[in-house]
Amino acid sequence: xxxxxxxxxxxxxxxxxxxxxxxxxxxxxxxxxxxxxxxxxxxxxxxxxxxxxxxxxxxxxxxxxxxxxxxxxxxxxxxxxxxxxxxxxxxxxxxxxxxxxxxxxxxxxxxxxxxxxxxxxxxxxxxxxxxxxxxxxxxxxxxxxxxxxxxxxxxxxxxxxxxxxxxxxxxxxxxxxxxxxxxxxxxxxxxxxxxxxxxxxxxxxxxxxxxxxxxxxxxxxxxxxxxxxxxxxxxxxxxxxxxxxxxxxxxxxxxxxxx
Amino acid sequence: xxxxxxxxxxxxxxxxxxxxxxxxxxxxxxxxxxxxxxxxxxxxxxxxxxxxxxxxxxxxxxxxxxxxxxxxxxxxxxxxxxxxxxxxxxxxxxxxxxxxxxxxxxxxxxxxxxxxxxxxxxxxxxxxxxxxxxxxxxxxxxxxxxxxxxxxxxxxxxxxxxxxxxxxxxxxxxxxxxxxxxxxxxxxxxxxxxxxxxxxxxxxxxxxxxxxxxxxxxxxxxxxxxxxxxxxxxxxxxxxxxxxxxxxxxxxxxxxxxxxxxxxxxxxxxxxxxxxxxxxx
Amino acid sequence: xxxxxxxxxxxxxxxxxxxxxxxxxxxxxxxxxxxxxxxxxxxxxxxxxxxxxxxxxxxxxxxxxxxxxxxxxxxxxxxxxxxxxxxxxxxxxxxxxxxxxxxxxxxxxxxxxxxxxxxxxxxxxxxxxxxxxxxxxxxxxxxxxxxxxxxxxxxxxxxxxxxxxxxxxxxxxxxxxxxxxxxxxxxxxxxxxxxxxxxxxxxxxxxxxxxxxxxxxxxxxxxxxxxxxxxxxxxxxxxxxxxxxxxxxxxxxxxxxxxxxxxxxxxxxxxxxxxxxxxxxxxxxxxxxxxxxxxxxxxxxxxxxxxxxxxxxxxxxxxxxxxxxxxxxxxxxxxxxxxxxxxxxxxxxxxxxxxxxxxxxxxxxxxxx
Numbered sequence: 022x023x024x025x026x027x028x029x030x031x032x033x034x035x036x037x038x039x040x041x042x043x044x045x046x047x048x049x050x051x052x053x054x055x056x057x058x059x060x061x062x063x064x065x066x067x068x069x070x071x072x073x074x075x076x077x078x079x080x081x082x083x084x085x086x087x088x089x090x091x092x093x094x095x096x097x098x099x100x101x102x103x104x105x106x107x108x109x110x111x112x113x114x115x116x117x118x119x120x121x122x123x124x125x126x127x128x129x130x131x132x133x134x135x136x137x138x139x140x141x142x143x144x145x146x147x148x149x150x151x152x153x154x155x156x157x158x159x160x161x162x163x164x165x166x167x168x169x170x171x172x173x174x175x176x177x178x179x180x181x182x183x184x185x186x187x188x189x190x191x192x193x194x195x196x197x198x199x200x201x202x203x204x205x206x207x208x209x210x211x212x213x214x215x216x217x218x219x220x221x222x223x224x225x226x227x228x229x230x231x232x233x234x235x236x237x238x239x240x241x242x243x244x245x246x247x248x249x250x251x252x253x254x255x256x257x258x259x260x261x262x263x264x265x266x267x268x269x270x271x272x273x274x275x276x277x278x279x280x
Numbered sequence: 281x282x283x284x285x286x287x288x289x290x291x292x293x294x295x296x297x298x299x300x301x302x303x304x305x306x307x308x309x310x311x312x313x314x315x316x317x318x319x320x321x322x323x324x325x326x327x328x329x330x331x332x333x334x335x336x337x338x339x340x341x342x343x344x345x346x347x348x349x350x351x352x353x354x355x356x357x358x359x360x361x362x363x364x365x366x367x368x369x370x371x372x373x374x375x376x377x378x379x380x381x382x383x384x385x386x387x388x389x390x391x392x393x394x395x396x397x398x399x400x401x402x403x404x405x406x407x408x409x410x411x412x413x414x415x416x417x418x419x420x421x422x423x424x425x426x427x428x429x430x431x432x433x434x435x436x437x438x439x440x441x442x443x444x445x446x447x448x449x450x451x452x453x454x455x456x457x458x459x460x461x462x463x464x465x466x467x468x469x470x471x472x473x474x475x476x477x478x479x480x481x482x483x484x485x486x487x488x489x490x491x492x493x494x495x496x497x498x499x500x501x502x503x504x505x506x507x508x509x510x511x512x513x514x515x516x517x518x519x520x521x522x523x524x525x526x527x528x529x530x531x532x533x534x535x536x537x538x539x540x541x542x543x544x545x546x547x548x549x550x551x552x553x554x555x556x557x558x559x560x561x
Numbered sequence: 562x563x564x565x566x567x568x569x570x571x572x573x574x575x576x577x578x579x580x581x582x583x584x585x586x587x588x589x590x591x592x593x594x595x596x597x598x599x600x601x602x603x604x605x606x607x608x609x610x611x612x613x614x615x616x617x618x619x620x621x622x623x624x625x626x627x628x629x630x631x632x633x634x635x636x637x638x639x640x641x642x643x644x645x646x647x648x649x650x651x652x653x654x655x656x657x658x659x660x661x662x663x664x665x666x667x668x669x670x671x672x673x674x675x676x677x678x679x680x681x682x683x684x685x686x687x688x689x690x691x692x693x694x695x696x697x698x699x700x701x702x703x704x705x706x707x708x709x710x711x712x713x714x715x716x717x718x719x720x721x722x723x724x725x726x727x728x729x730x731x732x733x734x735x736x737x738x739x740x741x742x743x744x745x746x747x748x749x750x751x752x753x754x755x756x757x758x759x760x761x762x763x764x765x766x767x768x769x770x771x772x773x774x775x776x777x778x779x780x781x782x783x784x785x786x787x788x789x790x791x792x793x794x795x796x797x798x799x800x801x802x803x804x805x806x807x808x809x810x811x812x813x814x815x816x817x818x819x820x821x822x823x824x825x826x827x828x829x830x831x832x833x834x835x836x837x838x839x840x841x842x843x844x845x846x847x848x849x850x851x852x853x854x855x856x857x858x859x860x861x862x863x864x865x866x867x868x869x870x871x872x873x874x875x876x877x878x879x880x881x882x883x884x885x886x887x888x889x890x891x892x893x894x895x896x897x898x899x900x901x902x903x904x905x906x907x908x909x910x911x912x913x914x915x916x917x918x919x920x921x922x923x924x925x926x927x928x929x930x
Contacts (some may be wrong), residue, residue, distance in 0.1 A: 134534050
């Protein structure tokens with residue numbers, strides 16, 4: 022009975038956590054200009070509008086470019102850092118790890134306010150390099166964390182076995198550790214990309230009119246005019262792509278575990 | 281292993297990025313908060329001055345905003361504890377697919393950023409939205425309860441956004457608490473309530489504290505959720521800071537506002553450290 | 562025997578998996594019983610049901626005349642020592658030992674006295690202020706025992722208490738457990754998968770497999786007169802040789818793993834009533850290796866000899882045995898025979914003859930049954 026109550030409570034809380042996203046998806050299919058519950062008519066009208074709008078297309082493109090570039094930097098540096106933490110000298114490990122994970126604990130808004138002023142002096146405010154640098158920075162700790170967990174789950178004896186069979190250290194790493202770390206690499210890449218893609222907190226300070234990302238556009242629109250149903254359709258597509266990536270990585274990692 | 285020493289250097293690029301792009305700006309923020317920007321100009325005067333801080337602590341507008349924000353943050357922490365503890369306990373006692381699914385759901389708000397859930401919440405809480413629509417069709421209310429533009433609405437948004445920050449550290453702690461502790465207490469005569477109070481709660485305290493600090497700091501510095509769900513009617517401290525930085529373009533003043541938040545968080549962190557040291561001795 | 566604890570018709574399953582099929586058992590006051598079996602045999606499930614941490618699907622538990630089947634764990638007054646000790650890490654040793662007393666509303670001088678008493682019982686009086694993390698594995702285990710006996714339990718349950726200790730410590734703790742039991746007189750049920758522990762500690766051993774109670778007997782009887790082929794094949798190190806036997810058309814002869822054998826002595830007596838295929842259990846230490854043929858000896862060829870320190874274990878391939886027949890194991894001190902040599906194995910006694918399908922004992926009849 023007690024356990025039943027706990028499960029019921031958990032289900033309710035989990036529902037509460039995803040309810041806003043469910044509502045977002047649900048309401049994007051509502052035909053009306055203003056969402057009302059219960060909905061009157063369902064249609065794909067806002068999805069067509071989303072594809073037709075050049076404005077949204079360009080901001081989505083900007084988000085994707087920033088996300089991709091930031092992800093490449095974040096995963097590369099994150100994997101290297103995780104390797105260094107795992108295999109390097111132990112005495113400095115705690116301090117280095119704390120530095121690498123700092124963006125997870127310190128609030129991004131405060132950082133962004135400082136960054137805004139520094140970018141202005143450096144003249145990279147509102148530019149692509151500025152955005153990519155910032156996004157790579159706050160997604161890096163996620164890559165480090167995922168890769169640390171991935172690498173620590175790999176038996177170090179495997180690489181030693183490869184060396185005893187004649188593989189040079191670099192080859193042993195490339196043939197043994199890297200393939201085994203592939204699911205972790207995919208996870209950290211997906212995590213970095215979507216966190217960057219959806220970021221509004223930092224970008225709203227440093228994105229300019231020439232490199233306006235989608236969340237920044239959406240944020241200013243929400244403050245000004247309220248909800249444009251087209252953005253609901255775009256949000257639905259973003260959530261759908263997140264779910265697809267999660268499902269794929271689940272499939273992928275299960276297959277990797279089996280072989 | 282021959283590569284022990286050189287392997288450490290692999291951390292260098294990442295550490296350099298965080299140190300230069302993330303940590304260094306915090307140091308500059310301190311300096312900038314003591315600069316000033318004479319009225320009506322966008323030029324910064326780098327003569328050290330306390331005008332920004334004087335303005336914050338003499339203007340009732342900012343103090344009221346700070347008080348409101350602290351209150352909202354504390355309530356968010358309290359609600360997150362109440363909602364998050366049972367969920368974390370449930371997750372920690374489970375393995376396999378159900379656990380992974382629940383954890384994935386808990387990570388969604390982090391991956392989706394601040395805006396997408398807020399977008400859904402607006403439709404959930406609006407006068408014609410699902411909450412009011414359902415209550416009306418059940419005949420529980422005649423007129424819509426105002427949720428958007430109220431503290432309640434903001435609170436719902438903050439809890440929804442930051443609950444995972446409570447649940448994840450709690451799960452990490454509860455995972456290391458074997459069920460045999462509870463069973464041992466039971467076999468020694470402890471009733472379920474006593475098992476919780478004497479065994480589970482004290483051992484989960486580190487996770488509870490970590491989660492509370494994280495949720496508190498996140499709520500304190502949150503501006504997107506309060507701005508959208510508050511419909512611009514309720515100004516939180518972080519939203520005021522955002523406004524100074526992005527609309528008014530008074531960056532020194534924005535820096536000082538940010539420093540106040542940073543100072544509050546540092547004070548909280550220090551208090552936790554002192555408390556923990558006290559509990560250990 | 563008057564039953565102090567009665568386990569009647571207890572069954573438990575998890576979904577489709579059956580953990581306990583149907584257990585009936587009676588335990589006397591002051592008895593030390595071990596539940597012995599391989600992992601998955603249901604012994605731990607039974608222990609947890611006794612402790613009140615699991616509810617049986619059906620059946621009843623009666624402890625000292627009181628039905629406790631539905632009482633929650635905290636009302637049973639049963640001391641439980643966990644495999645991982647489960648000492649509360651946030652309390653010191655005295656806090657741990659006194660926890661059960663506190664739950665019973667016992668405080669002050671009375672609690673202090675009983676904590677001292679429990680700590681004295683395990684010779685840990687001086688460690689009261691330590692945290693569990695500051696104790697060695699063996700010390701933690703003593704505190705776990707002290708915590709369980711401080712509440713003056715009506716029953717003491719031990720879940721694999723020695724499995725986390727190293728080999729040397731295990732032996733000394735084994736002796737201490739036995740002494741503790743004699744001193745306190747507590748009725749004790751211990752779960753173990755280690756037969757040496759089970760045989761050395763217990764007044765009686767309950768052998769379990771696949772959720773069933775196979776045999777419950779004093780250690781000597783369980784070892785020397787197993788009720789089933791499983792018991793014969795589980796106990797002993799190495800366990801008994803289990804050889805397939807069939808009647809032979811020739812009088813006085815037996816088909817042993819396909820080869821012809823003319824048994825004599827106890828083997829002949831045990832196999833005299835053989836009607837169909839069965840399994841013959843011969844303990845390695847009851848077999849003798851001979852260099853010359855002798856009446857009743859099984860001819861074979863030496864495959865390997867393992868030196869085990871003080872004694873040797875010989876692997877003998879039975880002459881003319883069907884392919885796939887495992888080697889006959891012979892344990893003894895003799896230095897006889899190199900691999901490849903022809904040898905003769907003479908059975909000194911027979912541990913049992915068992916039905917091939919059911920594993921039930923056919924001969925020789927159990928004394929006193």
